Amino acid sequence: MSVSHDIMVASQRRYKYGIIACRNGTVFKFTITGEVNYVNADICFEKN
Numbered sequence: 757m758s759v760s761h762d763i764m765v766a767s768q769r770r771y772k773y774g775i776i777a778c779r780n781g782t783v784f785k786f787t788i789t790g791e792v793n794y795v796n797a798d799i800c801f802e803k804n
Contacts, residue, residue, distance in 0.1 A: 767792055 759776060766774040767788045776784045 763788070763792055 762774060762776060773785055773787045776786065
């Protein structure tokens with residue numbers, strides 16, 4: 757699954773926050789406060 761799928765599910769389920777663990781050990785915690793830009797989200801998380 758892609759990062760954008762994880763963010764989409766978190767948005768649909770109206771989670772307060774989401775956590776993404778990258779393969780290099782970096783962990784991100786995110787919140788969704790409006791419209792999600794999936795392209796930018798994928799680009800941001802693919803770098804890690």
